[in-house]
Amino acid sequence: MSAAPDPRTAPGAGTGPGRVFASLRAQLHAAAEEFAGGPDALEGILLGMVDDVDRAVREPLEIFPVCHHSPASALAMARRLREKRPKVVYLELCEDMAPLLTELRNCRLPVAVQAFASDIDGFPPDWAPLSVVAPITEASAEYQAVAYALDTPGVELVLVDRSSDHVFQWDARRPAGDDQEEETREDGAALHGEAVGVEIGDLRPRFAELEEHLLRHGRVRHWSEWWHQYVEVPLGDGDHDTYRQVMFLIGSLFRRLAPGDGDRVRVDEDRERHMWTRMREHLAATGTDPADCLYVCGAFHAASRVEEFGVHGADGFEISPRTTTTWQYGLIPSSHAAIEAQFGLASGSVSIAAAQWAKNLRRTRVKPYRLEGQAGTKKTPEKKTPAERAAAPAAIPDLGPAPAPAPAEDRLSGFLRRPPVLDTLDEAELLGWSVDVVRAARRNGYLASTADAIAVFETSILLAGMRDRAKPTPYDFQDAAVTCIEKDGVPGRRDVRRIVEIMMGGDRIGRVGYEALPPLARDVHDRLAPLELNLQQRGVRRALLDMASRPELRSCSDVLWMLRRLMPHGAARPVMGERRLGERSVQESWDLALGTHQRALIELGYEGVSLEQVLEQRLRRTAHGARATTAEVLAAVEDATLYLGGRRLADELGHRALEVLAGERTVDGAPEVLRRVRGLLAYYRTAEPVLPPWIESFVRTGYAHYCTLLPTAFQDEDATTGQVAAMLGFLFSMEGLALSLGCDRTQLELAVAQSHPKDPAKTALLWAAQVQLGTLSRQELRARCDELLASPLVVPSYPRYLSGFVHALEPVPGLADVVVEAVSNAFGRLPDAVLLPWLPVLITTLRSNAGDLAPLLIREAGRIFPARLPALDDWIPPWRRPPAAPRAARPGPAVGAPRGAALLPAHPATCDALAELLGCAGEWAPAGGPPPAATGAVLLPVHPDTCDALARLLGCDEPWAPAGTAPRPPSLTGRHPDTAHAVAALLADR
Template sequence: MGNVLQREEMDQIKDQDRFIKSFVEEEVYNLSKQVVYFPVRHHSPACAFHLKKTIEEYQPEIILIEGPDHSNHIIPILTDERTKPPVSIYYAYASGEQKYVCYFPFLLYSPEYVALVEAKRRQIPAAFIDLSYGSRLESLEDGHDLKKKNEKLSYHDERMLAGSEFIQRLCQTMKCRNFDELWEKVFEIDGIRKQTKDFVKDVFAYCYLSRKCYDDATLEAEGDLIREAHMRQKIAEAKKKHARILVVTGGFHTYGLIEERKTSYKIQKVQEEKIYPMVYTYQEADQLNGYASGMPYVHYYESVWKALEKKEPAPFSNSALTYLPQLLKKLRGKGETTSTADAIEAYSLMNGLAVMREKAEGGAYELLDSVLSAFTKGERSIATSQPIETLRELLTGDGIGEVAPNSLDVPIVRDCKDRCKSLKLAITTTARNQKVLELYAKKSHREASQFFHCMQFLGTEFCTKEAGPDWMNNRNVNLVRETWRYSYSSFVEARLIESSVYGGTVKEAAAHKLADMVKELPQHQSYELAKWLLMAVVMGLEELSQRLFESVVESVRQDGHFLSLCKTLKTLTILLEQKRLFGLSETERLENLVEEVYYQAVTKIVEQGNPNPNELDELADQLKFLYMLSEKRQADDSREIFSDQLRELLRNDKLPAKLEGVVVAILCNLEVIDRAEISKRARAYMFGSPEQMLHTAAYLHGVFIVARDYLFHQEEILRDLHQMITSLAYDDFLQVVPELRLAFTYFSPMEISMLSEKVAALFQTTVEQVTNPVIDERTLRDARMLDQAIKEEFAKWNLI
């Protein structure tokens, strides 16, 4: 180690091994002293293995553990027999407008969890002694920067240990790809075969030499020194009451707990920090998924731990034997062609690699390398990545923990789990499940839809709708099924805890959150209110829906904007048309409101003669909507008012061409004016002034929005259009063509085929000649290549 470490501080130590050995024997792991320090790497099976041996031999009166001291009341819940790791303690802390979240996970083989369980079994106290998360941030001048370093912050952050210069150079010397492979080789595989005192000495040595790569300023900025000062104080308090104290902390801090320092720190106490026990998942605890401490391949090391508990002589080899058959089964289920011979070869390769790498057994990295070689024959590509990726999934696991029922259980979390159980939604794993809901056929499916919409609205990321009606944007509202993907995780639980400020159930939280959002809306924007009314109905929030309905009524009477009223009318119409789906039995008030909004909107049509150009397309669509709605109405007076408003609008000389086309087409369909008026006005554009000619496409676009069937009954417009196009100048043609293409996008493929026949007849040719490209693609490609070759040849002779 001395040859590897090139630090000035270490150069002053003549005999590093002697110093570390004597320090461990006298100060760290001296079972005759009042305090015994046990350094660990978080979530290490080997550390947990030797920790149990230490507890058995030392017989402590109390176990002190690195963990936030204000969460000691969680310990009985964590050690309850009904609690099944992985679980976590959730911390949420707010400072001003900033919110910070931290997780303290426990796996079945985490040394901290094993210490808690052993303390309970022996009926001795166990306590956390570290700073709380909020106090840790508030006590540091740059404490809030800690949050920026890792979005999913773990209380045990091992970046300092794994990223030290000592560890990096040691990995190079020992030919290990990373710190995790180095740790597995030295401590997990070889460590379980060492005497406990030798194991502790090695763990301390690695952590101590890594720590010496950093100066005090860095350690202080990271919050290590203030945390260690707090833990030293807690240890001193325990020494006044207990004769044998076992201290279990991350190895990076062990030297700092023993080292005498005169520096004092002012610790800021935080009262507003939320603390809850919560479930956790294998995937979230895996280091490769962004978790800041512990080892990867969580499920794999759990299987190793279980083998150690059974005192199996070869726990790593036995674990590999369980994963290879699972890998075969999983790959075959995915349609991959694999053989048992591949698995046998992989197991043989794993053992061979272990011998070559001087390991007692093949670990996770030998298993991965052997599968890569045996299953993919060493070829790593997208086409051959399935075996190795599937193995990684198996090694990580997809399970989720369980927290024993307790008084700290957040009501909204319990309600969510109860709702999932009643709706038969699978949340026992982190797998992405699919649920297809028959909205009209089954009441339970409508209830599931309401639940999914509530969870989505709360931002829990529990579910995603893949298909079905989009009520908020008025798309696909004719569909009768919804397809959802969902999965439960600790992230979902954390978001639910954050939403608990709105209510104790999922529905209550969604209702209060929506009510707060509605308060911020201007009263005169009826559409926004109507949209959220629809959303409240979709989520099944009956009481809030009634209040929002009253707000919409008031807002409509203050809303003077035509487009807002039309969109409000469209939203209310959806509610009325889907009354059976939404369970609306009393609809008289809704029908009256629809009637009122309709008249409000229709009477403002005449005011749209000089619209904002950016609103032109939306105005055309809303006029079409009002026309379609008027066709469904029985009262003659309502249709008369609608047609009168349109005729008055048509008299406006400044009416844009697109709106003119829409209005003329509607009036023709209502039989208020003759259909020949469409052709008459089209000719006025086609053969008018040059400026009018350029608006022809916009006019036809408006006509086709409402009455595209006109082309099939009035063929003269095709001849007029042909005559106009042939008379256009080249620059004018380039300006008109894009708008003409846009106008014809309203026609279906069958209608385009019918138009092709009419155009072919006009030119006395066949449909094939009309629809085929003038130059085929191959000719174009050859011409392009020839053109490029000529350019290159000209360039050689400086001709271009």
């Protein structure tokens, strides 16, 4: 902060007009001595503020200081424009936005002028996309100046602020949370998104202690309320000189008490140098008299102390060239809430300002400027014929020589010494507010009554009196309504504070007219015209598409699916119908909110002239990005096939996917790659006569690629079980196609043999792969699972093995029965002390790591387990059932002959082998001859081991009788007579 006044603006500098504020300087000097005990920095600040005002007042080019969205500034601007009738209006707005201002007449305010760049050159890539917005409302001085300049013949409007490109060139990218003067980042909740806001006249103290002091002594809650009470209302009836001097003084105060932040000061001063340089260039090029010009800028910049200030300032400032970034320009809808959020204003302050603007117009009868044909305003009078216009007085004042300005007078002394005017209570207005808010509250579910209206009325007066105000302000009334009506709960979706904001004017949301839309947005509305819906209005519209009866709606369906892909969620939402590879719905139902998401649709127009072009550009940008993955490129291939049709772009992106796959060294995207390749293969096999060359190359390259990465992935701790399972799923499911294209299965066998995982889940996955390759049998796999359950040291990690088995269902779905058996054995064999702590781990492991594969496991379990509860008592699991006994041989053709006798002559070789195995050597009896003496009984003592095995097989487990004792009666005859007879017949004497 400067403690001494500027030597060029010191008292006495210049001629007579420089002595206008001599009395004010003397008063402030005496006040500084009285309060500070002598001249010091306080005197320097106070006198410096007067010097700033004096300097700005004496400038030959009239400076009109404003505060953004201030009704007092807009009213003073309308008055001054009708009085001065300037020929040139210099406006503090980005100079490259000038061509857009003529399109404001096709819009309903508030809207924002936007500069947008998606392809940037000269800025860091992570800044993209770049967006700059300048909101405009009707209750703003800038709109009054624009409307006057555009609708008045012979008036030139010149924008003098830095360009949108320079906004980012000069942006120091301060950390989030650092307050910015006119460039703030919004949280994305309002219509402006993450755009940088450029605003005329952001007039707010940067010195936190000063703002806190003003709020505390003003007995208000926030800055918007303080401004309304102590600046907005007093200046509403002030004359032009008083308005200018007060605004100069406030701007100088905030400027001199601002923290000495180097970056912020540099940006502020560079903006002022830029604007004065541009104005001097224009004056020199056109020869315009500065007295015929008006410079509209924020009060903060009006009290400038740079050397380039004024038409006679220095010319040493050099404006840097713009970058090669391509900027697109357009208008986007804005709203009161968006402006409040972006520029840190209190909620509802812009709506209250709009209501105050309308009230000021009725009270003062000042005729504001509005663009001819402006949407959302009152209907303009019908145009007259040339003869009628010649006979009638001119609607716009003649731009003859402007009257000479009157000598400047000191209006600050009287304004500062004048006590505040206490407005009398307007009981009718306050009573109307009280009745309206109760009525609105009842519509929103509050149990409000006439007593609440009376309470709001009286409480508003009470609060105003406590804050030294005779007339309650809208903020006092809002506090009273919250206190008396809301009480302890909000029954609906709106609280009372929001109800008051709506009652005062609401969150007015602008709309960009059809003629002001970019070509892409107009093309979308034209192509959706067969739906016969008003898509310009905000809100949700339901569209029903029956393509069977109305084939022309298929093109509308294509547009809607592309909008769903390109625009934010909710702009186009399908209720019924889907679009997948190889599938098209005959009937569809959509919820459309294009009017609500008009900003997003307009920004699409900055990227191309049609939806197809924008989608193709985005798909290419995604596929050729520096960090593009194989899964992302395959998703782009799928989108190109779904939305654009044809093979050109899909084949191009497919070859790009092949390049990205060959360069990947990780398996992070393996699950997504597997899912998308399977879908594309299924589509091409049904929709195309032959597979595209790129997908054949992709399968061949992917087979070799994943075989190479498989051993490393099994040992890599960063590679998850699901990713390894997806690799195996690609290898096993694509194996037939890959082998037909020339791949070698030995490569996969070697990769599995070289894999030695340490993780239990991956170990189980490796066992499943070995089963699929045939190097491990299912019986051996069951045996390993039994060993895991038998080891107390391994039981705690058994859920991880099960997780691996469940993941193995992706590459080897035939193991579902083995996995069910493994889980069932765990529940059947583990004791409760081990099972109960272990069960939550199992459930969370399966749910988090194998949620997609659990349905397959459940279906297999449903097939194995009984369907009814009573059957569970006698149910035996399949893996515990003994092998089924061999079926008895069918009876021979000879009736009454032993069944085995028919086998002997039919199969002599088999009978000889069985006789040799059982130790019964003999010769065949001649045909028709007597049988040999030996019988089957001789086998028992000759081959006791074989006899014991046969006895156990037939249910006979009695021990042999001791030698010399009577033989025990055979149990076969008593227990299993049928079986004994069958064996006797099979082993009949030869």
